[in-house]
């Protein structure tokens with residue numbers, strides 16, 4: 137690529153609207169431009185990077201035996217009603233209507249569509265196992281799109297779905313995908329960790345997230361320094377118990393007139409049960425007439441813990457939000473908040489302050505009541521995993537091996553063993569070896585292709601800009617021409633080198649824009665090209681090229697052979 141014929145438009149100023157470094161640098165480098173909230177245009181430069189990531193993902197999926205296909209982005213309501221997700225998916229599902237008033241959604245994920253394809257195309261256990269994948273645009277109407285393409289509304293996802301005659305086969309494929317994901321993130325040059333995860337709105341039994349480690353990450357991770365224990369703290373929140381009453385204390389129902397059932401809470405938030413509610417349920421006004429909100433934590437059929445925000449210690453964990461923001465957060469109509477005074481600021485708990493909850497009664501799952509004196513195990517099921525809500529760095533690991541380390545992560549991939557949830561709901565079956573119709577077990581496997589671009593920058597940057605891991609750099613090397621207009625010999629030598637590098641498959645760009653060296657080098661550093669070669673009259677006289685790795689602080693003078701050696 138000749139940069140004189142490309143579209144490169146970098147900015148000197150750091151954009152004020154961006155909070156985290158990847159968003160800043162992607163805007164500054166001109167990789168993306170905002171069209172509207174959570175909607176981004178990928179510039180020619182940005183798209184080159186996105187395509188590199190996509191290529192690695194595709195190669196490893198193919199290598200792992202998955203088969204690529206493509207499903208529609210717009211999908212009919214009837215399909216989503218078969219699994220109940222038309223109602224249950226919540227406000228993230230963008231619903232649209234066509235001219236005939238038929239309802240559709242823009243696909244946020246494609247379990248329904250792929251199961252529909254499967255039930256039309258597959259009929260026998262002999263055709264299984266099969267893993268079908270696509271790399272397509274997804275849309276989720278995120279409550280708070282932010283950080284550029286990191287949490288966008290429209291984004292590029294690789295989603296794969298596997299079908300199996302039995303659980304053993306599913307386990308094998310789950311492991312196969314787990315390994316493929318490890319190869320993908322390793323090839324992309326990312327520091328990552330696989331952690332046990334909540335199965336969330338997708339459902340299913342086993343689930344792991346692949347987390348790129350970065351301080352700006354939205355997820356909190358705890359892992360042992362001496363074993364394989366690693367979990368998203370969100371998982372612990374999902375299953376952590378409330379307080380344990382003294383042994384022998386009887387279970388009591390306490391009348392609390394504004395108490396809602398967890399079905400109410402789940403319906404309010406538009407989420408299925410068995411998912412953590414890290415948000416607020418509306419409780420009306422408190423004794424002092426001030427608005428009161430409750431944070432509710434739901435597990436299975438129970439509100440396992442709740443807390444009135446007014447009682448929560450550590451005010452630093454609160455932030456002020458407007459009523460409108462809360463309504464949007466809850467996905468509720470104006471007027472829902474009832475007695476609240478309009479536009480009065482209300483405190484909303486931050487998503488990750490569940491750890492601060494302490495000694496409260498649990499919901500009775502009956503309108504108007506709480507439970508007190510709960511003994512976990514006796515009155516409500518024990519949690520399935522260790523409670524790591526309150527752990528700090530250095531605490532013993534729940535598996536008894538080593539101590540816990542805490543880290544922040546960006547979720548870039550997620551693998552799920554789904555079981556038969558979708559195949560059963562959609563009456564999808566194949567004949568087994570005995571000729572009996574059985575619903576296939578399924579797995580699903582997602583990767584946030586566009587999010588990876590931002591996550592990589594969070595890990596790989598310096599004061600001058602992006603430092604791409606080689607596998608996702610827009611070009612591997614750029615040949616910079618000093619004074620292209622005034623010096624035909626320099627231009628000819630640069631052109632020859634550029635042609636030679638590309639012929640050798642080294643993915644070179646030629647910076648023939650005629651910029652002053654300072655401005656040219658600043659751009660090349662900002663956009664993060666791993667190798668830079670400068671062709672100048674002085675170098676030509678000496679028979680050398682000036683070479684500099686993006687990660688090096690000094691340049692070196694190399695002859696042609698030594699240069700080619702470096703670039704390989």
Ligand code: ATP
Nearest residue numbers: 285286287288291293547548549550582583584587
């Ligand atoms: P998150 O917890 O970040 O909201 P998720 O768990 O809802 O993600 P999945 O349903 O597991 O997402 O989707 C698979 C992958 O798609 C995620 O691992 C993530 O990398 C990516 N992804 C999800 N939501 C977004 C988004 N709003 N913008 C960009 N990528 C996303």
Ligand code: MG
Nearest residue numbers: 228276278336
């Ligand atoms: Mg999400």
Ligand code: MG
Nearest residue numbers: 336345547550
């Ligand atoms: Mg998640």
Ligand code: MG
Nearest residue numbers: 345547549550
């Ligand atoms: Mg996920």
